[in-house]
Amino acid sequence: MKNKFKELFGADLRSLALLRMAMAALVLMDLAERSMDIGAFYTDAGVLPRRALFEYFPEPARFSIHLISGVWQIQAILFLAAAIFAVALFAGYRTRSVSFLSWFFLVSLQVRNPLIYTLGDQMLRLMLFWGIFLPWGSRWSVDSHSNPVPQESSSHVFSMATFAYAAQIIFMYTFAAYCKSGAEWRKEYTAVFYTLNLDFLASSLGNYLLNFPSLLKLMTFFVVWLETLGPVFLFFPFWTGPIRMVALSFFIFMHLGIMATMTIGFLPWVSIAALFGLVPSFFWDKIIPAFKTQPSLEPISRSPSTKKAFSVVCDSFIAASLVYSFFWNIWVVPQSWFKMPPSAVWVGKLLYLEQGWNVFAPYPPKEDGWFVMPGTLKNGESVDLFRGGEAVRWEKPRLVSKEFKNDRWAKYLEQVNMKIHHGLRAYYAHYLCRQWNSHHPPERALRQFEMYYMREQTLPGLHTSPPQKILMWSHKCAG
C-alpha cells in the first residue's frame, strides 16, 4: 500500500530531467518573445509605467526585481540575466540555485506587467516553484557529471516535492473541470463553439471548424470528461505505467488540439511540458530501452544528520505550500464555502502561489470584437493606428487574431478594454503618439486619434449580432 503510494506520487529522475529541460526551454522562449516588447511593456516609457502599475495594481506584498528601474537598458540586463539562469537550468548546472533564480526572475517579470499575464504564465511559474525542490538536476545535467555520487536504489524517487508536483497537476485539471459548471459545458456542449467564436483567439483552423457544430459538441464532451476523469487515470493504482501513458497521450492530444485551433500564447506548450515529469519509468525502461543502461547517478546524498534536519524543514515548507495552494484553489472557485483569512493572503502574494484555473468558466464569453483606431495626421491624412498606418476600414477583418502583433498584445488589449482599466488607456494613447511620431516625419505627425472597439455578440447557431461601435478613448497628442 505504502509502496503503491510512493510509486504513484513519486517520479522517475529521467522524466524530471526532461521536465527541467522543457521548463528551461519555455522560460527562454518566453523571454525571447517578451524581449520584442521590452520598451512597451516593461519601461516607464511604455504602456504601463511603474507608477501606473502601483496605482492600478496596489500589491505591496508582491516583489519584482524589474521594478528597480524604468529604463530599457536595465530591463535588458535583467532579461539577459534571466536568460543566463535559464540556460544554466537547461544544462543542469548548479541546478538548485538556478532553479530558484529562474523562478525569482520569472515571478519578477510577471509581477512587472500583470496586464499581459496569461494562464500559461501561471502554469510555468508554479512548475518552476515546485521545481526548486524537485531532484530534477539528477540526470542529464552538468551537475550529475561533475559530481557523481553512486545511487543506491532505482531511478524512481519519492519525496514531498514529487508529491507536491503531482498534486499541482491534479489541482490544475480538477479545478478547471469543477469550474466549468455552465450548461454550455455540461448540457448543451456548445462551449467549444462559443470559444472558437472568440475572434481574437481563433486560429484559421479554429474558424473553419465552426462549420461542424456536431464535431464541436464532441470536442466539448471530450474536454470536460478528460479534465474530470483524466487525473484518476494518471494516478491509477493498477497497471500504472501503461494506463498513465494512455492518459498522458490523451492530455497531450487535447493540448495539441487547443494549440491548432486557438492562439492563446504558450499555454498549450507549458501544459504539455508540465506533464513530462509524470512520464512513468515504464516509458524509459520498456519503450525507449536505450536509456535503461544509463548509469545510475544520484547527487543528493541524504546521510549527514544536518542535511536530514534541513530536509525536514524543506519538506515541511513544501507541505505547507501545498496545503496553502489547495486552499487557495478552494477559495477562488465560484460560490466557495472557504475564505482565505486576510492575514494569510500575503503569503500567497509574496511566493506567488496564487492560482486559479477557471478558464472559459463557468462558460466561455459570448462577445468579442476587434479594434479600429482612426487618427488624423498633420497633413490631414487619416490612418488606422492599430494597423500600423493603413487606411481606416470598419468592416471585420478576415481573421481577427492575426491583427495583433503577438499574443501579449492581444492580452494587453483585452485587459485595457475592460472598464476597470479605463484609466490605463491614457498611457496606451501616450505610447501610441510617441511611437508614431518618432517613426514618422513631422509633416506626418499624429495630431489626434480615437480608439474604437467593435463589439460583436455571438448568438446560438451560426449567427453574430451586427457590430457595435464603442468609443474607448479619444486623444490629442502633445506637441
Added chain:
Amino acid sequence: MRWLTVSSLRNKLEELFGADLRSLALLRMGVAVLVLVDLIRRARDLTAHYTDGGVLPRWALLEHHYNPWAVSVHFIAGSWQVQAVLFLVAAIFGAMLLVGYKTRLATIFTWYFLMSLQARNPFVINSGDNLLKLLLFWGIFLPWGEFYSLDRVTRNSFAVSPRRVFSVATFAYFMQVIFVYLFTVMMKTGVEWQSDASALYYSLHMDQWVTSFGHLLGQLPEEALKFFTVTVVRFEWIGPFLLFVPVFTTFFRLMTLAGFFLLQLGIGLSFKIDLFAFISVAAMFGFIPSWFWDNFIYRKKIKEDMAPSSGSSHSADQNHFFKDLAVFAREMVLIFLLIYVFLFNVAFLPNSKFLFPSKLVWIGNFLGLGQNWAMFCPSPPKETGWFVVPGRLKNGEWVDVYRKGAKLKWEKPVLASREFKNDRWKEYIHVISSPERQKFLFYYGGYLCHEWNSKHAGSEALEALYIYYVFSGTLPTNQSSPVGAMLLWSIACSDEGRST
C-alpha cells in the same frame, strides 16, 4: 633599497597622495560601522519611510520626483517584510565589510544597497549620507581590505605586503573628501559668513537643528561667535591645503586632522544632523599618516618588515599585459569620474558660468556621484520652523495629531529640535515643507490619518487635519520674532487619504 631608484619628486607625491594601508583599513571599518548604525537607526521607521503604507509610497516618488537612472532594489516591493529582508541583506554585507571578508565584493554590495536605500527615500537624507555613499564608491577601488581583515588572515602570504599605496584611487578618495570642505566654503558667500560674521549666531538659533549644547553656545557673546565664524571659514579654506604640505608633511597632516576633528566635534556637539559629524570624522581616517602607525601604535614592532613599497612587484606571468591593461583602463575610468565629480561641484558654485552638460547627468545619477555641499550656504536660514497639525475628531474636539493628541500649542517650543521623532523625520518634515514639495503633504496627511485612526475609533476617530508650518524668525539681538503659522495642507480623513 628599492625605492631609492625612483625620483624624489615621485617619492614626495607618493607620500602626499598615497595612503597607508592601515589607515585605509581603519577607514573601511569606520565606514562599515556607520553603515550598520545607520541601518539600525533607519529600521525604526521601516514602515513609515520605506513602504507603500508610509509617507512616501513608491508611486508618489515616481510621479513627483522621477529619476530614471536611479536603480533602486528597494523598489522591488512595498511591504515591510521585503524591506526588512533588504535591510538584513545590507547589514550582512556591512558586517562583511567590517571584518574584511571578501572585501571588494562586500564594498560593492554595501555601496549599492546604501545608494538604493537612499534612492528609495531621498527626503530623509542629509549631506552626511551622501558622503558615506561616496566614500563607499571610491572605496570599491581602494585596497582597504589589506589590513585588519579576514581576507588578510586567509591569504597565505601576508608577510611581504607593502604598508603604503599610491594610486588614482587613493588620490580620488583624498580629493573627494577635500571637495566637501572646499566647495562648501566657496559657496558660503553670504555677508553672514563673510563681512559681518554672524553666520554661527544664526545657525545656532535655528532651533530645529541644534542640541541643547548648541543652544547654550548660541547665547555666547557676539564677539565670541564672530571669532568662531571667522575661524571656521578660514579653516575650511586652509585645512584642505594643509593636508598636503610638502615639508614636514606628517606634522602638518596630523595637526590638520586634529583641526578637522575639533571642527566636527563642535558640529556634532552643537547640531543634531543624524550621523553627519561621525561620517565626516570617519571620512578622514584614510589621511592618517604612516608615522601614526609606525611610531605611535606599533612602536615596539621590529623595523625590518616595514619595507614600504608602492608598486605591484608580484606575479610576472603571461597575463601581465592584460592585467596592466585592465589596471590602466580602471585608472582612466577613475580619472574620468574624478573630473566628472569636480565639474559637478563647480557647476553648483554661485555665479558659475559652467553649466553641467545635461547629456552626462545620467552617469552621476546612475552611480550616485551627484553631490552638492551647500550647507548653510550662501547664508544660514534665519528661521526656526516646526509642525503643528490640528485635527478635528468626530466628537468635535481638536487635538494636535503631530503630538499624539496633545493639546494644541502655538508658542515656540523651548527647543524646536525636540519636536521631531528623530533626525530622519526632521529631514523629511523639512523637505516637504518647502513649497515645491507640497504634493507630498498629501501622502503625509494620509499617513497621519491612517496612523491615528488605526489606534482610535468611534468618537475619537479623526475627521480632518490641517498641517501647519509654524515658524519664528531669528532677530540679530538674541530674540526671536513673533510666531507665524502657514497652512500647508488640509485633508479629510474619511477616505484616509489613501485614494490617489
